[in-house]
Amino acid sequence: MSNPYEMTISETVDAINSKNLSPVELAESLLDRIDRIDPELKAWVTVDREDVLGAAKQCEIEQEKGIIRPLQGVPVGLKDIFYTADMRTSACSKIFADFVPTYDATSVSKLKEAGAVILGKAVTTEFASSDPSPAVNPWNANHTPGGSSSGSSVAVATGMCTAALGSQTGGSTCRPAAYNGIVGLKPTYGRISRHGVVPLSWSLDTVGILVRSVEDAALMLQVMSGHDPLDPGSAAESVPDFLSQMRNTTHSPVIGLIKDYFFDTSTQEVADHTQGIAQKLAQSGAEIREISLPQSFGSSHACQRVVSNVEAAAFHREWYKDRADEYGPKIRRNIEMGMLISGVDYLQAQRLRRQLRLDMVNMLAGLDAVLMPTTPTPAPGDLNTTGEAIFQAPWTSSGLPTITIPSGLASNGLPLGVQFAGLPFAEGSLLGVAQWCERVLDVNMWPENYR
Amino acid sequence: MPQKEQTNTSKNILENLISIARLHWSRELTDDMNPQLEQTAQNISQIMQDIPDPEVEP
Numbered sequence: 001m002s003n004p005y006e007m008t009i010s011e012t013v014d015a016i017n018s019k020n021l022s023p024v025e026l027a028e029s030l031l032d033r034i035d036r037i038d039p040e041l042k043a044w045v046t047v048d049r050e051d052v053l054g055a056a057k058q059c060e061i062e063q064e065k066g067i068i069r070p071l072q073g074v075p076v077g078l079k080d081i082f083y084t085a086d087m088r089t090s091a092c093s094k095i096f097a098d099f100v101p102t103y104d105a106t107s108v109s110k111l112k113e114a115g116a117v118i119l120g121k122a123v124t125t126e127f128a129s130s131d132p133s134p135a136v137n138p139w140n141a142n143h144t145p146g147g148s149s150s151g152s153s154v155a156v157a158t159g160m161c162t163a164a165l166g167s168q169t170g171g172s173t174c175r176p177a178a179y180n181g182i183v184g185l186k187p188t189y190g191r192i193s194r195h196g197v198v199p200l201s202w203s204l205d206t207v208g209i210l211v212r213s214v215e216d217a218a219l220m221l222q223v224m225s226g227h228d229p230l231d232p233g234s235a236a237e238s239v240p241d242f243l244s245q246m247r248n249t250t251h252s253p254v255i256g257l258i259k260d261y262f263f264d265t266s267t268q269e270v271a272d273h274t275q276g277i278a279q280k281l282a283q284s285g286a287e288i289r290e291i292s293l294p295q296s297f298g299s300s301h302a303c304q305r306v307v308s309n310v311e312a313a314a315f316h317r318e319w320y321k322d323r324a325d326e327y328g329p330k331i332r333r334n335i336e337m338g339m340l341i342s343g344v345d346y347l348q349a350q351r352l353r354r355q356l357r358l359d360m361v362n363m364l365a366g367l368d369a370v371l372m373p374t375t376p377t378p379a380p381g382d383l384n385t386t387g388e389a390i391f392q393a394p395w396t397s398s399g400l401p402t403i404t405i406p407s408g409l410a411s412n413g414l415p416l417g418v419q420f421a422g423l424p425f426a427e428g429s430l431l432g433v434a435q436w437c438e439r440v441l442d443v444n445m446w447p448e449n450y451r
Numbered sequence: 452m453p454q455k456e457q458t459n460t461s462k463n464i465l466e467n468l469i470s471i472a473r474l475h476w477s478r479e480l481t482d483d484m485n486p487q488l489e490q491t492a493q494n495i496s497q498i499m500q501d502i503p504d505p506e507v508e509p
Contacts, residue, residue, distance in 0.1 A: 299501040302494035309491070333487045340471050340488075345495050350509035352501055 004029045005159030006446075009074050009216040012162055016063055016073040023063060023073030027056035027117055030075050034119075034160050037450055040141075042134040043151040043160060045080045046088055047120035055117045062115070069115030070223055077155045077164035079148075080121040081128055082108050083196035091198045092133060093126045094326040095319050105196025106231065107165060107207055107224045114223040119161045123151030125386060128167055128200045129312070131328030132386050137179065138447040139414050143379040146176030147386030149208060153180040156210045158450040163220055166208035168396050169200045169308055171389025173208025174404040178374035178417030179387060181406045181445040183438075185209040185217040185431075186392070188424045189399030190235030192221070193228030201311035202233060203350070204304065204396055212444075214435040217403060218242045221427060235425070242428045249432020252285035253368040255420075260293055262372040262391060269410060274373040277407050277418050277441065281371075284440040291370065294359035296352060300394035303349040303356070307397075310346045313338025357398040361423060364400075369420040369433040374404040378414035391419060401427050403434045406443050415445055460499060465492035 004026045007015065015021035031049055038044050052075075059073040078084065081091045083101035090096045108118065123135045125148040135150035137143045138158045145154050149166025153176035156164050166173040168186045177184025185208065192207040199205055209220045222242050228234040257278050263271040282288045313320075313335045320327070320335055327335065364370060372391060380387050395402045401424070404417040420437070422430030468488050472481040481488075 296501065296503070299497045302497035305490070305494050306498060333484060336472075336476075336484060337487050337491045339475065340468050340491065341495065345498055347509050348498050348503075351503045351507050352498060354509060355503040355507050358507075 005033050007162065008213045009071065009162055009211065009219050010213075012074050013070070013072055016059070017068055019063065023056040023059035023117065024053065026073060027052050027075055027119070030119060030160060037158060038160065041136045041138060041154050041158060043123055043154040043158075044077070045090060045092060045121045045123055045151070048087065051087070052117060052119055059115060059117060070219060071111065072115035074116050074163065075119040075161050076111055076116045077119050077122045077152055077161040078108060079124045079128070079152045079164070079166050081124055081167060081198040082165055084108060084118065084121065087121065089121065089198065091127045092124050095323060096198065101196065103196060106193035106228045108196065110224045122155050122164055124148050125150060126328045127198065127331050128169060128172060129328075129331035129334060130386055131330045132383060137379055138450050139181065139379070142383070143381045143414060144179065144383055144385060144387050146179040146379060148172040149176050149210060150386070152210045153177055153182060153184070156180070156212060157182050158447060163216060164210040166210050167197065168206045168208045168392065169204045170304060170396060171392030173210065174374055174392050174402055174417075174419055175387055175389055177210055178404050178406070178415065178419075179379035181415030181447070183211050183214055183217055183403065183405050185211075185221060185403045186396065186401060187221060187225070187427055188235070188401045190233050191237070191401070191425065191427065192224045193226070193231040193234050195228050195230035199311075199315055201308040203311060204308055206396065214403065214405065214431055214438050215243070215246070218246050218431045237425045240428055242431060245428025246431040246435055249368075249429060249436060252287065253433045253436055254287045254289065254366065255281065255433065256291040256364070256367040256370040257288050258291060258293060258370055258372045261297065265390065266373050266376040270373045270376060270416065273408060273410075273416055274371070274418060278371060281437055281440055286436075289367070291363060291367070294356070294363055296356045296359045297394060299352050300356050300397050301390060303352045304393040304397040306341055306345060306349040307353065309334045309338035310341050311338070353397050356394070357400070357424075360398045360400055364421075364423050369422045369430055372419050374417035374419040378410040378412060378416055395421050400424055401430050403430060405434055405438050405441070406445050407441055408443055409445070461492050461496035464495050465489060468492055
């Protein structure tokens with residue numbers, strides 16, 4: 001058996017259900033690991049050892065009774081924007097510094113019902129926006145770990161937890177996942193409830209999943225999906241068996257390769273790397289078709305920024321009036337810009353987003369997924385930025401699901417990823433394509449200093 | 452939209468944004484916001500340029 005910290009969710013659940021691993025021993029080993037390496041990596045805001053061990057003990061009692069739940073004993077980290085009853089949820093901000101919710105976010109409740117052990121709250125950029133967080137990239141401390149789900153990504157990448165929740169309003173799940181060499185899933189907008197998640201932008205915010213394998217992404221998605229009347233953006237779409245759908249994708253997929261914009265905006269190394277990945281997939285039987293982006297893609301970034309800023313301004317207006325100086329410089333400017341944008345321009349941006357979604361769906365006709373680099377460069381060597389979200393924002397804006405998988409190392413030793421997008425609410429087949437590619441590429445990376 | 456016309460639109464939007472910003476904040480603070488104001492003006496200009504089909508609702 002691998003070291004517990006190296007195990008995927010499915011390996012962990014198998015080991016616990018076969019009584020080869022005790023949930024308490026697993027929790028203790030990860031808590032010890034956090035104690036040992038987190039002072040350097042700064043991925044966690046709150047870890048309550050007693051709570052964690054209490055929840056793990058409960059799982060152990062159930063284990064002894066033979067009770068099997070899908071995430072039994074799996075230690076999960078939460079970005080510090082997810083409400084946790086009686087545990088501080090600060091959004092890493094001064095404004096929410098003392099906020100202790102009285103209830104769990106719906107997604108957190110569902111994880112607990114599935115047997116997960118909540119390990120603690122992971123560092124986020126302030127209010128999940130773009131002021132860099134203190135979290136450290138485990139591959140190279142001089143490079144950003146990305147954001148906004150920086151702590152969640154670093155924690156999964158270094159085995160401080162088996163899985164973590166993040167969120168994506170621009171590029172905050174798939175980008176840090178790629179920078180840290182792990183798998184990130186942004187489901188369709190509305191698939192997972194945001195009730196009890198501190199908002200940044202209501203019409204864009206999507207709960208994200210950070211894990212070490214595509215199968216783990218499916219397992220997490222399965223337990224958290226479903227309609228929630230408490231979230232106005234929650235979709236009424238039925239929840240299929242994602243694992244079955246993923247496993248049934250045995251055929252060689254038809255994949256659209258988007259070169260325009262995504263290759264033009266990348267470094268030559270990233271463009272060549274992605275081309276090489278496409279060739280490798282083709283050699284293994286995938287049909288690769290070069291496709292073009294619709295015209296409405298051209299304004300997708302503008303729409304994402306305008307909508308995000310206006311909605312952030314609406315949410316923060318009351319606090320901003322009296323406490324503007326307590327915001328970080330980037331979130332503060334975003335709020336201020338949002339206050340200046342007219343209602344007409346906001347609505348026009350929303351109309352363009354609808355057009356983009358229709359056009360992106362048409363673009364995907366006849367394809368199982370589309371492929372592109374996850375980021376235009378590896379993690380930038382500038383700690384004043386969280387990197388570029390430009391390869392995620394159009395998908396967040398159109399609400400389509402995306403997944404990133406690690407695909408290799410750049411010449412500077414930092415991870416690279418490739419991103420796949422699929423049709424709305426077709427995560428099962430998107431996961432199937434991603435898993436097929438994951439097997440072909442066979443890339444499993446781990447930062448050397450934290451093995 | 453022809454390039455010159457778009458540039459003019461963006462410039463006009465920026466001037467409007469600066470005027471509104473000065474109603475909210477001091478001149479000094481507004482001057483500090485200039486890079487973000489320019490970016491916002493470009494975003495709005497782009498949105499004005501790409502008109503969706505008439506039947507598309509938000």
